[in-house]
Amino acid sequence: MPLHSLRVAGALVALLTFSALGSRAADPLPAPIDPRGLPGPLVLGGGGKLPPDARKAFFDLAGKDKAKIVVLTTPDAQERANDLVKAWEELKPTSVVILHTRNPKKADDADFVKPLADATGVWLHNTDARNLITAYRGTLVEKELKKLHARGGVIGGTGGGESAMGALLVGVGEEPVAGLGLLPGFIIDEKLTKVIAARPTHIGLEIPDEAAVVIRGRVARVIGDFPITVHIAKGAGKPAANEEYKPGSLLDLVQLQRAAFNRAAKDSFPPAKPAAPVVAKGSLVIVGGGGAAAEIWKRFIELAGGPDSTIVVVTSAMEDPLAPESSEEKALKRYGAKNVVALHTRDRKEADGLKFSDVLLKAKGVWFSGGRQWRFVDSYEGTLTEKRFRDVLVRGGVIGGSSAGASIQSEFMPRGHPLGNTVMAAEGYERGFGYLPGCAVDQHFFARKRTADMTELMKEYPQYLGIGLDEGTAIVVTASTAEVIGKTKVAFYDTKKKPDGDKDYEEVFAGEKYDLKERKKIK
Structure with a gap:
């Protein structure tokens, strides 16, 4: 049974009492997704080959021939990013620019971020997610990236770039690090069952190679050749859910988040003994x-x-x-x-x-x-x-x-x-x-x-x-x-x-x- 047909709800506001949730004190409280949806689209690709329909989706959402695309990466992945630039150029957008640095001071330079000011789409290239976060979080680059998203621009990525868009970066033996938060409350990575069990207010999103997710508003569509997996912790009398969604499937992000919040709440819904039906x-x-x-x-x-x-x-x-x-x-x-x-x-x-x-x-x-x-x-x-x-x-x-x-x-x-x-x-x-x-x-x-x-x-x-x-x-x-x-x-x-x-x-x-x-x- 897919996750969207599982049972148990909860009042969104009441469920955000973090002290009652048992999550790690170091983890940031997940921001609830606005029911009106994300301001701009996201294209999340697996760590390897990007499906052609995902590439086309990003290009179309960026404006097709009017697209102004910025590829954001770090120097260790620049050579691979050059190949990606050529692939975008073959689609004949208005422009493609690559930005890369490991230096937060450079990422805070007004001249460096100029291409982001009028970009219609930004692609976070497949590099180490922590390198991306170290270089760009808290800088003008992050500020311009979120301004672009707020005005309806599309942001996409594969591998580390994809993971950086989530709420948290997690790794074996590593302390969690706050991501860019473009997809609030979601951890985007692989092997997430134990990670989500330890952080029950978050949802895990596992996207394999040659698979992708396109998000518009609050609805995510699975595309590519392989299914994705959504992880949600046990709670409210239900076992942990690690559900596959095949290509063509739709997911409602707000529904998933509400389900996770309810499962993690001290007093989940529905109660075993509801009140008598009296007005x-x-x-x-x-x-x-x-x-x-x-x-x-x-x-x-x-x-x-x-x-x-x-x-x-x-x-x-x-x-x-x-x-x-x-x-x-x-x-x-x-x-x-x-x-x-x-x-x-x-x-x-x-x-x-x-x-x-x-x-x-x-x-x-x-x-x-x-x-x-x-x-x-x-x-x-x-x-x-x-x-x-x-x-x-x-x-x-x-x-x-x-x-x-x-x-x-x-x-x-x-x-x-x-x-x-x-x-x-x-x-x-x-x-x-x-x-x-x-x-x-x-x-x-x-x-x-x-x-x-x-x-x-x-x-x-x-x-x-x-x-x-x-x-x-x-x-x-x-x-x-x-x-x-x-x-x-x-x-x-x-x-x-x-x-x-x-x-x-x-x-x-x-x-x-x-x-x-x-x-x-x-x-």
């Missing part, structure tokens, strides 16, 4: 997608205090660019809501600021849109805005949502993998916002024939109450009572009960109620 204050309206009927919208507006109340629609689950007005905003207005405000950002710093979510201080209702639930996590988890979402509930208000906006409300969040919605338990993205504790909520349930998916999830995590919401159907939760309204029915999965007939779930139809705490239909 202490306020109410929830959780819809299975496929469009909410008038009855559902009217109930939500009523629970929010009526048409004059302020209602916030959080649209961040949708893909950019967002429409000027979401379908949820239109529906709320159509059914009488007069004060509807949209809230959206991809910037976690903005979400953690005082002004961004001011409207939540007076809101009596929050509605989470459809889309992909992991985007809510990326934007708001651990921020002031997330706290203010919950405060609406604590004040006796209502939180609602459909599809992605349904699953984000449960403690366990199914289908959270950024690369697709088929993985029920996506390690790194299993934790929802938890307004409904002790539950895992799936949507589009009967319409998309998802009953078997929940069966498998319950086998993995029997401590949860599984809830499958059909399209056009909702549960309205107050305290521990879930009232089913809308078109059809809801499935409740309780592993403590023996299946009744050929179904391992209990069906509750519109107009009926279910006691979430007692796990039984209310007669």
Whole structure:
């Protein structure tokens, strides 16, 4: 099973308590990758022959015939670098320049770094990684290199040049040295199983000869002729993962990092004994997608205090660019809501600021849109805005949502993998916002024939109450009572009960109620 289908998530911010992680005091705390991704592309090649498609990828990302390429190396590898320059020149870029020194003072010279100022791509040639770091880290070269990456330029490398781009350089019998950090939290080398076991907050990336990885944003694509290996330490009840990814495979770097952080955390997710499914204050309206009927919208507006109340629609689950007005905003207005405000950002710093979510201080209702639930996590988890979402509930208000906006409300969040919605338990993205504790909520349930998916999830995590919401159907939760309204029915999965007939779930139809705490239909 590939690593991206393993299970266990964790709140990113909470997991960065380094003292609880057991990592070596000398190791730097891994910087979390911005959910928006790296600013510029990276091309990571194995230590030997660079695959032709990797060379072409770098050249294309550098601007093709408009490319201005700088080859960065040290004198011990200059001769081999000259051959590389000839290979780049055969592709007819605008320019190719080679820079080499072992002297940090020279690397700090303004004339020496001039070619980097307008470069579109920099290739870190295969040389000793520690020599590269000794020569260039903390100099104008490193500063210009990171400026290039920040403006969207591509950086690539093989061997030592590839390793230098990671968070740490490690070697047998050698003290770890900080790398350039272009790929935060990753160690790029070979024979990494023991290295990662000793540094569980890091991820190991092993790229053999004639293989490469191209990273754009937060997604890495494996190219070349051979698979790569991703190493992640044991934790959260799971063994160490040393997983191969074949050429053509995609990896989400943020998901991998979140998985590593969760495994290394003192209190990993999910807990063996989650809290009882009780909403202490306020109410929830959780819809299975496929469009909410008038009855559902009217109930939500009523629970929010009526048409004059302020209602916030959080649209961040949708893909950019967002429409000027979401379908949820239109529906709320159509059914009488007069004060509807949209809230959206991809910037976690903005979400953690005082002004961004001011409207939540007076809101009596929050509605989470459809889309992909992991985007809510990326934007708001651990921020002031997330706290203010919950405060609406604590004040006796209502939180609602459909599809992605349904699953984000449960403690366990199914289908959270950024690369697709088929993985029920996506390690790194299993934790929802938890307004409904002790539950895992799936949507589009009967319409998309998802009953078997929940069966498998319950086998993995029997401590949860599984809830499958059909399209056009909702549960309205107050305290521990879930009232089913809308078109059809809801499935409740309780592993403590023996299946009744050929179904391992209990069906509750519109107009009926279910006691979430007692796990039984209310007669």
